[in-house]
Amino acid sequence: xxxxxxxxxxxxxxxxxxxxxxxxxxxxxxxxxxxxxxxxxxxxxxxxxxxxxxxxxxxxxxxxxxxxxxxxxxxxxxxxxxxxxxxxxxxxxxxxxxxxxxxxxxxxxxxxxxxxxxxxxxxxxxxxxxxxxxx
Amino acid sequence: xxxxxxxxxxxxxxxxxxxxxxxxxxxxxxxxxxxxxxxxxxxxxxxxxxxxxxxxxxxxxxxxxxxxxxxxxxxxxxxxxxxxxxxxxxxxxxxxxxxxxxxxxxxxxxxxxxxxxxxxxxxxxxxxxxxxxxx
DNA sequence: CTTGACCTTCCAGTGACTGGAACCCTTATC
DNA sequence: GATAAGGGTTCCAGTCACTGGAAGGTCAAG
Numbered sequence: 001x002x003x004x005x006x007x008x009x010x011x012x013x014x015x016x017x018x019x020x021x022x023x024x025x026x027x028x029x030x031x032x033x034x035x036x037x038x039x040x041x042x043x044x045x046x047x048x049x050x051x052x053x054x055x056x057x058x059x060x061x062x063x064x065x066x067x068x069x070x071x072x073x074x075x076x077x078x079x080x081x082x083x084x085x086x087x088x089x090x091x092x093x094x095x096x097x098x099x100x101x102x103x104x105x106x107x108x109x110x111x112x113x114x115x116x117x118x119x120x121x122x123x124x125x126x127x128x129x130x131x132x133x134x135x
Numbered sequence: 136x137x138x139x140x141x142x143x144x145x146x147x148x149x150x151x152x153x154x155x156x157x158x159x160x161x162x163x164x165x166x167x168x169x170x171x172x173x174x175x176x177x178x179x180x181x182x183x184x185x186x187x188x189x190x191x192x193x194x195x196x197x198x199x200x201x202x203x204x205x206x207x208x209x210x211x212x213x214x215x216x217x218x219x220x221x222x223x224x225x226x227x228x229x230x231x232x233x234x235x236x237x238x239x240x241x242x243x244x245x246x247x248x249x250x251x252x253x254x255x256x257x258x259x260x261x262x263x264x265x266x267x268x269x270x
Numbered sequence: 271c272t273t274g275a276c277c278t279t280c281c282a283g284t285g286a287c288t289g290g291a292a293c294c295c296t297t298a299t300c
Numbered sequence: 301g302a303t304a305a306g307g308g309t310t311c312c313a314g315t316c317a318c319t320g321g322a323a324g325g326t327c328a329a330g
Contacts, residue, residue, distance in 0.1 A: 004307075014308090019287060034295045036308055045262070052261045057236045060286065070258045080257050081249035084240055091237045095230060101192045102226045105219055114216035122215050123205045126187045127180070139276070149277090154318060169326045171277055195317065 001039040010047035017047065025050070025064055058087055136174040145182035152182065160185070160199055193222055 007014040020026045026046060029037045049070060053063045065083055069075045104125075111121040142149040155161045161181060164172045184205060188198045200218055204210045239260075246256040 002308075013288085015288065016286085018309090023286090032295090032308095034308075036295075049261050054286090055236075056240055056261075057233070066258070066261065069255075070262060073253060075253055075255075076251045077247055077253060077255035077257070078249045078251065080255045081244060081247045084244050084247070084257050088237060088240050088244060091233050091240070095233045095237065098192070098226050098230045098233070101190075102223060102230065105191055105223050105226070109216060109219050109223060112212055112216045112219070114213045116211045116213065118208060118210055118212060120204075120210075120212035120215045122212070122219050123201065126184050126191075126201065127205060137277075148319085150319065151317085153278090158317090167277095167326095169277080171326075189317090 001041075001044075003037050003039070006039045006044055006047060009044045011051050012047045020047075020050065020060075023060070025060060025067070056087075057091060058083075062087065136176075136179070138172050138174070141174045141179055141182060144179045146186050147182045155182075155185065155195075158195070160195060160202070191222075192226060193218075197222065 003014045003017055006012075007017060010017075012020075017026070021028055026043070029039050029043060032038050046067070049067065050063055053066055054060070058066065062083055066080065069080050069083075108122040108125045113119075138149045138152055141147075142152060145152075147155075152161070156163055161178070164174050164178060167173050181202070184202065185198055188201055189195070193201065197218055201215065204215050204218075243257040243260045248254075
């Protein structure tokens, strides 16, 4: 299988596959006579795993750890759970941050009439911050 | 005022102030005889504005736009509102993405007993995805 | 005069790709 | 056999918003 076939089947762009190889996330596949990378179905599985983990927001480093655990038949599930729980906590934190931003911004947007006049509570909020907004 | 005083008063690190100058977000201040940057209270206000906008998640480009509008006495508040509304929409989208990730992950984490045994629904989920998870 | 804190510039690195240039390989067609 | 299209390859640069560090100049106090 050439790289573009694998890219299609795994939903990971060819460019990204080469990148993953360059940073050591996946191992270098054998090459054809012409120097093309030759992949197996196993590689497709691996890249699908990576794709799903990335789409769940795991960092590339975390994905590396999860891959190693996945390929280790004797691993304890506790380790995997720990990685996932750390990640859930981080996602929660990000959500909270974004919720706070949204609340502040929506308030400002609501109070801004948004017409031709220059008067604007949004800019005033950013400039003065008489209210607590950016905690 | 030297750069570190401004940094302290605006909560923007000195390094970042120089960076903002280098990308043209703020204008270059006059220099002292020894070549030090010399700032005014006005500059502190500007940097505070920037700091608040950044902490609300506006991109540096958006901050540049907002700054220009802020400094334009005759701007229409509609323009500002448009920038802010676009940003709110983006924040909402990010929140939705993160909520979806969290839901999937929490489900996997819950189903993983997390003990010494190798059996692990989290890895199985990433590997097989029999369930719809990563939309 | 020296010390130490502050300032300066410039270069490099972060994360996770992505775009592009320049060139090689394969296959089909004329 | 020539050629053209559509793969593939490498490597360099750019993204975003900083941040760290090296090498060196400036300033005030002791």
